[in-house]
Amino acid sequence: MTSGTVYTAGWSLDDIPWDRFDRSKASPGMIAAVKAAALVEFNAPAYVSYLARVFEGAERSLADFKRWGDEEAQHGLALGRWAEMADPAWSFEQAFARFQTGYKPPHFTSEETVSVRGSRRGEMIARCVVESGTSSYYSAIREAADEPVLKEIAGRIAADEFRHYRLFFDTLHAQDEPELPFWRRLLVALGRINESDDDELAYAYYCATVGPDEEAANPYRRSEYARQSFACSGRIYRRHHIRKLVQMVAKAVGADPQGRITSWAAAFMWRLFQFRAGSTLASAPNG
Numbered sequence: 325m326t327s328g329t330v331y332t333a334g335w336s337l338d339d340i341p342w343d344r345f346d347r348s349k350a351s352p353g354m355i356a357a358v359k360a361a362a363l364v365e366f367n368a369p370a371y372v373s374y375l376a377r378v379f380e381g382a383e384r385s386l387a388d389f390k391r392w393g394d395e396e397a398q399h400g401l402a403l404g405r406w407a408e409m410a411d412p413a414w415s416f417e418q419a420f421a422r423f424q425t426g427y428k429p430p431h432f433t434s435e436e437t438v439s440v441r442g443s444r445r446g447e448m449i450a451r452c453v454v455e456s457g458t459s460s461y462y463s464a465i466r467e468a469a470d471e472p473v474l475k476e477i478a479g480r481i482a483a484d485e486f487r488h489y490r491l492f493f494d495t496l497h498a499q500d501e502p503e504l505p506f507w508r509r510l511l512v513a514l515g516r517i518n519e520s521d522d523d524e525l526a527y528a529y530y531c532a533t534v535g536p537d538e539e540a541a542n543p544y545r546r547s548e549y550a551r552q553s554f555a556c557s558g559r560i561y562r563r564h565h566i567r568k569l570v571q572m573v574a575k576a577v578g579a580d581p582q583g584r585i586t587s588w589a590a591a592f593m594w595r596l597f598q599f600r601a602g603s604t605l606a607s608a609p610n611g
């Protein structure tokens with residue numbers, strides 16, 4: 325947190341100062357980013373069902389995951405409400421219904437009880453990667469947003485996402501499964517990072533920004549909407565957010581977050597972001 329405000333867990337929508345909303349400070353790019361994020365967040369309960377299969381019998385973890393899913397869903401509600409205030413023609417409910425219908429990864433619908441990452445430890449590493457991404461992303465939104473209500477929402481969500489990382493990190497190390505070799509941990513993390521090109525973010529961006537009446541003229545194409553989604557979020561990140569993201573992933577796989585290889589990886593990742601998001605990225609004065 326850069327502003328010194330510490331947001332504790334357990335907040336509700338009533339804690340958001342909605343009456344301070346200032347539409348003139350909500351930019352189109354930020355509105356699109358928030359709409360897409362709202363859809364992904366609100367879909368978390370589907371992931372809780374999957375985790376409940378993978379962690380069957382681990383009652384304490386299941387209770388933690390249920391609370392996690394509730395917090396993610398609340399993130400979706402807060403972001404969705406903000407997006408509807410910023411764009412009154414947009415319906416969160418309608419966009420989410422389309423997203424939920426069209427986005428059903430195989431592990432959500434199967435009865436498989438083994439994680440798609442191969443083990444519970446692998447699953448927790450993948451969750452740490454996701455929370456590294458979300459905590460960095462909402463920190464970036466908090467810093468980039470001019471609109472005061474969004475700034476507060478993003479600050480509260482970012483604080484939750486750092487706590488989620490801690491939850492999955494602690495659950496990872498509480499497993500009585502044998503430790504995975506380093507190469508295997510790295511592979512799981514890289515595999516999860518690579519999935520940011522899959523349908524979840526691209527299709528959320530599509531449902532968020534292309535209305536149902538525009539679908540025929542603008543059919544969904546993963547590569548195109550993955551590119552647009554990446555360009556949209558890429559404009560929000562700054563170099564220090566990417567560095568933090570890479571450091572958190574390094575810690576999750578058991579590498580040194582302050583080590584030289586992590587620094588190289590962070591520099592490489594930042595270059596990749598700049599390249600993929602196009603020339604619209606601002607340079608990072610505080611990198």
Ligand SMILES: [Fe+2]
Nearest residue numbers: 365396399458
């Ligand atoms: Fe979240």
Ligand SMILES: [Fe+2]
Nearest residue numbers: 455458485488
């Ligand atoms: Fe989270």
